Amino acid sequence: CGSDSGPDPGSPTEITGVVVDVDSRGLGDVRGFTVRSDGDTYDISIDPDASYGFPVTHLTDHLASAEPVRVELDERGSELVATAIEDA
Numbered sequence: 001c002g003s004d005s006g007p008d009p010g011s012p013t014e015i016t017g018v019v020v021d022v023d024s025r026g027l028g029d030v031r032g033f034t035v036r037s038d039g040d041t042y043d044i045s046i047d048p049d050a051s052y053g054f055p056v057t058h059l060t061d062h063l064a065s066a067e068p069v070r071v072e073l074d075e076r077g078s079e080l081v082a083t084a085i086e087d088a
Contacts, residue, residue: 011075012042012073013072013073014071014072015035015037015042015070015071015073016037016068016071017035017036017042017068017069018035018036018037018062018066018067018069019034019035019059019063019066019069020034020041020063021033021034022034022059022060022063024057024060028055030046030056030057031045032044033046033059033063035069042073042080043079044073044080044081044082045076045079045080045081045082046081046082047081047083050083052082052084052085053086054085056085059085062087067087067088068087068088069085069086069087069088070084070085070086070087071084071085072085
């Protein structure tokens with residue numbers, strides 16, 4: 001279940017790993033991020049209607065520091081969407 005193939009029925013519902021990329025369209029406009037966990041990478045979308053309890057721009061801090069995050073996921077169509085994001 002790597003980032004090249006997209007989600008499948010065996011997609012995880014929760015992962016803990018290191019942020020290796022942040023998809024941002026400008027200051028404060030984070031659309032998604034990539035997490036590496038146990039040798040796999042996962043492209044994860046941000047739900048614009050979700051309240052994550054902190055600004056999603058905080059993910060860039062995790063990218064710079066390599067501090068892990070724990071992400072709860074929901075499979076929506078062909079993408080994984082973060083339903084919760086926490087410092088791990």
